[in-house]
Amino acid sequence: MDFYALLSQHAQTAPDRIAIDDNARQLHYAGLLAEVDRVAALLAQRGARRGDRLALWMPNCVEWLVTFLASARLGMTVVAVNTRFKEQEVGQLLKRGRCKWLAFWPAFKGLPFIETLQRVDPTVVGQLQGILTIGDESAAHPLRDHWPALDLIPYPGVATSHSLNDPGQAEDGALVYTTSGTTSAPKLVLHRQQGLIRHGGMAATAYGVTAQSAVLIAAPLCGAFGFSTMLSGLVPGATLISLAVFNAKTTVQQIREHAITHTFANNELIDLLLKETAGEAQPFPSLQYMGYASFAPSMDDLPERAQQAGIPIAGLYGSSELQALVAGHRLDADWQYRRAAGGTLASPDGRVRAIDPENGHVLPHGAIGQIEIKAPSLMSEYLDNPDATKIAIHPDGFFCTGDLGFTVDERTFIFQGRDGEHLRLAGFLVNPMEIEAFIRGLDGVQAAQVVGAELNGKTVPVAFVIASTEADVDEERIINACQTSMAKFKVPARVAFVEQFPMVQSANSNKVQKHELKRIAQTLLEENPHATR
Structure with missing residues (x-):
């Protein structure tokens, strides 16, 4: 089964049941189907086709679910983008995901989505075929200063009926998660429509979710936790309740x-x-x-x-x-x-x-x-x-x-x-190599290591840096650079400069003693949890 067939089934058997309520907007299953048809037609009219990829960069909201299901209707694959991501991460996903389309909410809660996109490599954004904008259409107009030819598609736009010659199928790719890999670049995890629906059905059965249930989506839909929660309710036709913030x-x-x-x-x-x-x-x-x-x-x-x-x-x-x-x-x-x-x-x-x-x-x-x-x-x-x-x-x-x-x-x-060195930061699994790679790319940095330490009951990253000879680099500059370019939860709480990392020698290689860096990091936070300014 594909997502459109599933949604059509719910709209026919329970048209008046609430499908999703995000505390700002509510759609019943019949209304959800109609909205999915409208947005799918809107994208199709602009040239969206089966096999295209769309980066979905939004908080939990009715529009997130509609855009995902409309993409599935067209046979497009959604690349899920965390709303906390900054230009380095967003640009990387657009490029590595080979996205032709982007959907985002430029004026949501005053978050700097536009500024972030303007700092992404211009050639990456310039390759987009179109951007679907949620909310106030004028909020996205500054993008035209950088990309005059960019097709800005207002989500509330009116779409004429549009027949699909090649609609989405059960075997089509539907969703790509971003997950920390064994290298500095996150891995992109692809799931297909039939696999997602099958999982939603198994999860619903395992945890007792039925059509009469009401499921609270408490985690971001861009991640496996939130999305799987949504699936466990959508597949049996339950009511989904969420909150953008x-x-x-x-x-x-x-x-x-x-x-x-x-x-x-x-x-x-x-x-x-x-x-x-x-x-x-x-x-x-x-x-x-x-x-x-x-x-x-x-x-x-x-x-x-x-x-x-x-x-x-x-x-x-x-x-x-x-x-x-x-x-x-x-x-x-x-x-x-x-x-x-x-x-x-x-x-x-x-x-x-x-x-x-x-x-x-x-x-x-x-x-x-x-x-x-x-x-x-x-x-x-x-x-x-x-x-x-x-x-x-x-x-x-x-x-x-x-x-x-x-x-x-x-x-x-x-x-x-x-079984490794991954860090659980603000609920997200992060490979410290991703943060290390960014810091190593800064002027004046010769090498970097990142470990986790506990601050106020939460795990936070702490960076250890070896500076280049006579380099003019300090803790404040590194933290500011991280704050500008990556999600807040990845930004080191402290940056400590060392002449060398503690090492352990073995027959095959020399390895950094992460446990020793963790001990030092914890002591550093306990003595002074705030970076020097």
Whole structure:
């Protein structure tokens, strides 16, 4: 099945059911179908065709979902762009994704979308065939100063009926996630329409989502966590509730007003909801399942606090390659397991195994090793990168997650941690090599290393830099450059200058002692958490 067939089915069987409500706009399923038809026709009239790629750079909103579904209707692939990304990251995605189209909300909440786009390599933006602009059409006019020939398409524009000669199909690429890879450049993870819909159906069955459910999308739709949550509700035809910018008070109101039955959130968000409803015995009686991911290491007691508030909470597991919600604990699981990340695979056909990193042998249940998963939700490929795809997926179909854990049975496992140096920053998985590569490109920098340290209960990046001889570079300049060019959560909290990195020698190579840098970084933050100015 493709997305348009799925949406048409819901519009026919439940036309008046609320499909999505973002607290600013609401569409029923019949209205959602009509809006998807209109936007698809609008893009098709401007030349959008099956196989094209569209960068979708918006917060959670009705327009995000409509644009995605309209792209699927046309057989276009959406490249999801985080709203926190700056020019380096946006330009990289437009170029590597070979995007012909861009959809964004230029005046949203005063965020500098226009300024960011103006700082992207002009040749990259100049290759776009058109830009779909949400909101005030005039807000995008400054782009014409840089690209006079750029086709600016107003989202509210009127589209005449347009027959599609080659509409989207189930096997078409639908969505590309950005995920941190083993190099400084993030990997682009491609999922096809049929795979996404199949995963949404399995997740809905696994966690009890039905057409009568109300699902709160608590994470950004540009990431696997938010998008998989959306899928778990869209596939069975449930009601989707979201918010463009998280606000605890408003979210509490949404949960109560819409009688939210399901949500999947990180522990930081759940903590804010608990604080907002402090003192209430059972603040959310409508909730039937709240899956959570642990993004803040200092909140280890959150499952117990949620349970005391009567919230049916359970740990989850997911990734961009496998989709979020690929695994989650059942509510009848032993608490020692249920409170932890991991769970039972949503697919009855899924399998998990722990591998001994030394010899590649499958370990017995209970033994900690590298987690590998085989599931129908697995990505189609790393976009335009068959070599990386071949490395990540074994010939027998198991995916190397890069995580450590142990299996309970052939479909259930407990997550123990990352098998590597990736950092979980503001809920997003980031390879420090990405930040290091940017800092190394700055004038006066000879080498850079980035590690994570804890500040106010959250993991933040700290950079260690070896300056070039007689270079005029300091902490403030490096941090300012990072703030200008990358998402805020990637910007180092501190930058320390060293003459050399602590190293350990081995028979084959010399390696930087990351654990020693982490110790120094933590001490640095405890002594002075703020960069020198």
